[in-house]
Amino acid sequence: MRAAVYHGVGDIRIEDRPAPVAGPGELLVRVSVTGVCGTDASELATGPHLYWIGQRHPTSGHAGPLIPGHEFVGRVESIGAGVPGFDLGEIVASGAGVSCGVCPSCRSGRTNLCDTYWTVGLQRDGSLAEFVTVPAATCRSVAPYGLTEDAAALAQPMAIAAHAVDRGAPRDGEEVLVVGAGGIGGFIVFAAARAGAVVTACERDAERRAIAAALGASRTIDPSVDERPEADLVLEVTGTRAGLELAIASVRRGGRVVAVGLQDPPSTLDLRALALREIELIGTVAHRCDRDLPAALGLLASRTEGWADIAPVAIPLESLVSDGLGPMSRGTSPRIKTLIDPRIATPRPTVMGGAVGAMS
Numbered sequence: 001m002r003a004a005v006y007h008g009v010g011d012i013r014i015e016d017r018p019a020p021v022a023g024p025g026e027l028l029v030r031v032s033v034t035g036v037c038g039t040d041a042s043e044l045a046t047g048p049h050l051y052w053i054g055q056r057h058p059t060s061g062h063a064g065p066l067i068p069g070h071e072f073v074g075r076v077e078s079i080g081a082g083v084p085g086f087d088l089g090e091i092v093a094s095g096a097g098v099s100c101g102v103c104p105s106c107r108s109g110r111t112n113l114c115d116t117y118w119t120v121g122l123q124r125d126g127s128l129a130e131f132v133t134v135p136a137a138t139c140r141s142v143a144p145y146g147l148t149e150d151a152a153a154l155a156q157p158m159a160i161a162a163h164a165v166d167r168g169a170p171r172d173g174e175e176v177l178v179v180g181a182g183g184i185g186g187f188i189v190f191a192a193a194r195a196g197a198v199v200t201a202c203e204r205d206a207e208r209r210a211i212a213a214a215l216g217a218s219r220t221i222d223p224s225v226d227e228r229p230e231a232d233l234v235l236e237v238t239g240t241r242a243g244l245e246l247a248i249a250s251v252r253r254g255g256r257v258v259a260v261g262l263q264d265p266p267s268t269l270d271l272r273a274l275a276l277r278e279i280e281l282i283g284t285v286a287h288r289c290d291r292d293l294p295a296a297l298g299l300l301a302s303r304t305e306g307w308a309d310i311a312p313v314a315i316p317l318e319s320l321v322s323d324g325l326g327p328m329s330r331g332t333s334p335r336i337k338t339l340i341d342p343r344i345a346t347p348r349p350t351v352m353g354g355a356v357g358a359m360s
Helices: 038-046 155-168 183-194 206-214 241-250 271-276 289-301 317-330
Strands: 002-008 011-016 026-036 071-079 091-094 131-135 139-141 175-179 198-202 219-221 231-236 251-259 280-283 313-316 338-341
Touching (some): 038 317, 071 155, 155 251, 155 280, 183 231, 206 219, 231 241
Parallel strands (some): 198 219, 231 251
Antiparallel strands (some): 026 131, 026 338
């Protein structure tokens, strides 16, 4: 099979690899579409950080060059031993995050905090290939949601957004500020608005502000020129010190701030202000597959106009670096989300409407 293989910083090669075989508890998935994100772009530009290419991973068992790809949808090609509930040819979306199911965090339902949590496409070969093996527990059938494969490929990042919004627990009618309206930020705008919040999106890029408005933001602001609003809940997505400072300055007394973007380097905080204003600072990471992936599929299905404004085109595997990760790492990508179709030779428009099975 053809696969994109990460060998180190700046080094992704399209190679021929043997197709993997589904082990016990796993599905072999014929990949239809894979999304790439900022994590993948940063791994190419400055990694490895999360990609595991050194010594053997203690849980996933992976060692050596890595096939990335953790946002994907495809059709079940074969089923490993001990896997009930799936059919050959069935279209599935994967959350990609793997938890043990028995540690204290897993038993309490917080599988994203599993003692041995790892991710397909980060710590084991992923979906930037024609086939991928994945634990069946991370997969959900797409059929009940009526989504095309292209739309369902957005489920994993939407699950990240759904979990972040759930952590902030917006109440109906609350004023919510989202700082940064890129990929995850845009999905957070949508999820928060669908939860009944009155959402303001704070974003420098005019095109992203327009998309945030289309996703349900009641108001959009440019932080370089517009006065910042006050909000009951602020979700900070940029991962920048300036973004976090803006979030804390914007939240009302007794409000909540959810730190979605990872701060690098670590930021300093005015803990006195947090104490005196009784601000809750909340962390969020990854998602809980059992809860957040179905919620994400439902959210995607609820937008009748589809998602072509977010991901208008799917590009070939050979264009992964030149038209995908390279522009993303430089901040010049023309798309909010970039999708990769490993079986095409030239870019194609995405299919974001109609019933599942509309794509070949």
